[in-house]
Amino acid sequence: MISVSEATETLAAALGGGEAARLAAEALVEAEALGLPRFGFDMLDEWQPGLVVPKAGSTTAMEWRDCAQNFSPLGVAAATLDLKQAARAFGIAAVFLRGVKGFGRLAPFARYLADEGLLAIAGAEGPPFVAPYGGNRSVIGTNPIALGFGRGEGRLVVDTATSTATMADVKNARMKGKPLKDGVAIDADGRPTTVAADVAALLPRGGQIGSLVGLIVEVLAGVASEGRGDPNGRGVFFIAIDAGRIGDPESLLGELRRDWTDAGGYWPRGGDVSPDTELDDGVIERLETQLARMAASTQGEDK
Amino acid sequence: MISVSEATETLAAALGGGEAARLAAEALVEAEALGLPRFGFDMLDEWQPGLVVPKAGSTTAMEWRDCAQNFSPLGVAAATLDLKQAARAFGIAAVFLRGVKGFGRLAPFARYLADEGLLAIAGAEGPPFVAPYGGNRSVIGTNPIALGFGRGEGRLVVDTATSTATMADVKNARMKGKPLKDGVAIDADGRPTTVAADVAALLPRGGQIGSLVGLIVEVLAGVASEGRGDPNGRGVFFIAIDAGRIGDPESLLGELRRDWTDAGGYWPRGGDVSPDTELDDGVIERLETQLARMAASTQGEDK
Structure with missing residues (x-):
């Protein structure tokens, strides 16, 4: 084992x-x-062995990086480490990445920044699989948004897609010959469909609110990164704030957590697992x- | 006229x-x-005539302000103006306000920053009217989130509440003796209700995604501002990024707008009206x- x-x-x-x-x-x-x-x-x-080692050691409040020549999880990790230093130096800092291929989930990177005493906001855009609310074809990615804040037990790590499903879910359903749930996708004519083979676009999660948040992520991760439509990969953004400059955020976060969970709310922790x-x-x-x-x-x- | x-x-x-x-x-x-x-x-x-003129002219990358002694729309406006200078100086800047009473909508302030060449993100928390997704009592505010970016015709201004309705809607329905829509509110036992007089909490907009985004806003506007639970008013945050440091964001934003509207999506402009x-x-x-x-x-x- x-x-x-x-x-x-x-x-x-x-x-x-x-x-x-x-x-x-x-x-x-x-x-x-x-x-x-x-x-x-x-x-x-x-x-691949020939991939470039990502840039590291830069401390600027705003940074743009093209990760096309990096192994993407390493490129995102190096940017996260530099962002930590930049946020400590300036109070707030941001990094915009483009050319990012598969890098995994946002949650572990947001959680790392939270553990280092920062408040982290992140998002990623990707290939256009998701239609706007009320629209009839795909324009934006499944565009997850993430937030990490706090340490240990009370830590909050949100990491949620802004679409109802992913294209992987559609592929799975197609391979297994199973129908999709209602309200997940539309066909090439913009009509609702549950037939995986007919899916032309996914729908935003929760209707208009998911669509607007997906659009916010598209602007930050795709437009501000200049990575939208880049065939080399997706756009990703991270903003980090030095929580050490806030008076006593941990106790306020603890109160929010108690209020939230006492009322029956789910307090997401980004799926962290024990090292053991x-x-x-x-x-x-x-x-x-x-x-x-x-x-x-x-x-x-x-x- | x-x-x-x-x-x-x-x-x-x-x-x-x-x-x-x-x-x-x-x-x-x-x-x-x-x-x-x-x-x-x-x-x-x-x-009131005795209200303090808000602090203005400060240019720091991170700033916290207590607006309890200001006329709130003026306090928010002064913070917006200073944030503009700070974002230009540092590339990215944030301001966290507490003690804010009614100040209107976020959209005009986000739009102002967009017109000044910045990418603005903002949010406001408020009195606990909204239950967590799956929860049975109110914990957070109607917590709008906003984004402003671009200029003129192509400008994007998102400003959306993360709840299904506002307490003003509930009051209106109560006064008029009209029922609420389904899925808007729950009663003191956590059961769905359409009877305005029985409303104990509003529900998040779009289910879990609205609830998580409401929670993100609560952390940024309420916890990071240290304003959560302050009886003097609500917490508000603004983050601004100097878009002038991005290569050619306007053309990418224009492409996104065309893709979005051509597919039948609604491109929000925050409700701006002509001066005439x-x-x-x-x-x-x-x-x-x-x-x-x-x-x-x-x-x-x-x-």
Whole structure:
């Protein structure tokens, strides 16, 4: 048996070691532990030995980066680490990424910033799968929005898509020959459909509010990053605020959490898993396969 | 007849003149022109001659202000003007307000920042009227979130509540003896109700997505501002990014707008009205009543 922390160490080493590799590895192993392989080791399919090591060590309040030549989870992790330093230096800082391929989930990166004493807001745009509210074809991505704040037990990590479903859900339903739920998708004529093969666009989550929040994410992650429509990958943004400059945010966050959960509300924590969690054999096998492929392609490169 | 621009000039002068007074007056007159008096001249009920002139001229990347002693629309306007300078100086800046009473809508302030070449994000929390998704009593406010970006025709101004309705809607329904729509509210036992008199909490807009976005706004506007639960007023936040540092955001925003509207999506502009719009007699009368009250109370103060 291998634990989450052991798998993280092994993968971090294979990704070149250091802080960014560790954070990227944490994100991918966590997704596997949560049963979300397409945000986990599937990402390693994109890893190649010739990829550029992401820029690191920059401390500016505003930064734009093109991640097209990076292994994307490493590119996002390096940007997260630099954003932490920038937010501490300036009080508030932002980084806008473009050319990002699959990097996993926003939650682990937002949680990392929260643990480091920052309030983090993040979002990602992507290929146009989602129609505007009331519209008849796809314009924006599934555009998740995330927030991380607080530490330990009381920590809040929101990470939610602004669409009803993902294209992976549609593919799954199609492969299994199962119908989709009502209200998830429309066909090429803009009519509601539950037939996976007929899906032309997904619908925004919760109607107009999800559509407007998806549009906000599209502007921040796609337009402000200049990454919208870039064939090399998606746009991602992170804003971080130094919570150390707020008087006593932890106690106010604790009160909000008590009020929220006492009223029956769900307090999201972004799906964090204990480092001691034992990984399933299937997960370990997937990791070993990827590590073997990475080692073999590196040797091929060395010759 | 009086136009929007004439009414704005008159009200700005009555509020002491200057840039902040002008922006505050614009916001209130615009709400009246949109038929939303409770975000318009109703705000002037809070005006008193003894109120402190809001702090202005501060340029720091992060700022916290207590607006309890200001006329709130002026306090928010002054913070908006200073945020503009700070975002230009630092690339990104934020202001967190507490003790804010009625100040109108977020849209005019977000639009002002957009017109000044900034990308603005804003939100406001308020008295606990809204239950968490799946919850049985109210915890957060109707918590609007706003974004402003771009100029002129192509400008985007989102300003949307994260709740299904407002307590004003409930009061209206109660006064008129009309039922509420389904899915808007719950009673003291947490059960759905359409009887206005039985409403104990409003529900989040669009289910879980509206609830999570409401929670994000509560953290930024309530917790980070340290204003949550303050009996003197609500918490408000603004983040502004200098869009001049982005390469060519206007053309990307234009493409997004075309894609969005061509697909049948609604491109919100925050309800801006032309300065030449003629105001209704009822609106003019309301303004004159307020101006007379303000003049009389100032004279009373001078004696």
